[in-house]
Amino acid sequence: MDQMDILRALEHMPLFRGLPPGQKKILAVSAKEKNFPAGKMIILDSQEAKSLYVIVWGKVKIFKSSAEGKEQTIFIFGPGEPFCLTALTDEVSPASAMALDDTKIIYFPAGILEKVVREEPSILFNLLSLFSRRLKEVLTLVESISLKELPQRLATFLARSAILQKDGYVVELSFSHRELSKIMGTTPESLSRVFKKFAAQNILDVEGKIIIIRDYDALMRIASE
Numbered sequence: 001m002d003q004m005d006i007l008r009a010l011e012h013m014p015l016f017r018g019l020p021p022g023q024k025k026i027l028a029v030s031a032k033e034k035n036f037p038a039g040k041m042i043i044l045d046s047q048e049a050k051s052l053y054v055i056v057w058g059k060v061k062i063f064k065s066s067a068e069g070k071e072q073t074i075f076i077f078g079p080g081e082p083f084c085l086t087a088l089t090d091e092v093s094p095a096s097a098m099a100l101d102d103t104k105i106i107y108f109p110a111g112i113l114e115k116v117v118r119e120e121p122s123i124l125f126n127l128l129s130l131f132s133r134r135l136k137e138v139l140t141l142v143e144s145i146s147l148k149e150l151p152q153r154l155a156t157f158l159a160r161s162a163i164l165q166k167d168g169y170v171v172e173l174s175f176s177h178r179e180l181s182k183i184m185g186t187t188p189e190s191l192s193r194v195f196k197k198f199a200a201q202n203i204l205d206v207e208g209k210i211i212i213i214r215d216y217d218a219l220m221r222i223a224s225e
Helices: 003-011 021-030 110-119 121-147 150-161 177-184 188-200 216-223
Strands: 032-036 041-043 051-057 060-065 071-077 096-099 103-109 163-165 168-172 204-207 210-213
Touching (some): 021 110, 071 121, 121 150, 150 188, 150 216
Antiparallel strands (some): 041 096, 060 096, 168 210
């Protein structure tokens, strides 16, 4: 991507909404790009992190791993979404990031971004809004994993992800069931058993990454238990 391509990409990224053209040009000049194949690590937990990353295309998951190898997916991000926001305040990344699909990112040195933030408050408000939304998502995840059993966790996730279409509610996953099990804090086998139980109760049908909800009210009852 040349400078003009990066400028055009910035125009469509919510984080940089309201930023004057001159400030966007400063970011575009300093930006670098990199491609990652699916499954490639982008940054490791506790690795030095001095740049803000933004996804141009592809998908990236943010996760933590235990010493025993258990993995908990925290976020899955897509085009236009930034990650490694802590580069502005910390020297190391608090979590790992991996490309789920073939992914292109652009990244900006934290020092340049800090300079732009100091000169243009609009991006600061965008950052505060982003931090607030992600904090809320993390708290919801913690509450779900610590206080709810797997059927309730899955029902809550599906109810929140469902899109109403003419034939009913549908969830179209943008990642594998294995990745969903990591978001749910469980194993693929346990997740599969709950899906089969819901299907046997005529609550939903599973067709690969497409989940057709047959009884949304029943799903909501399970989620609220």
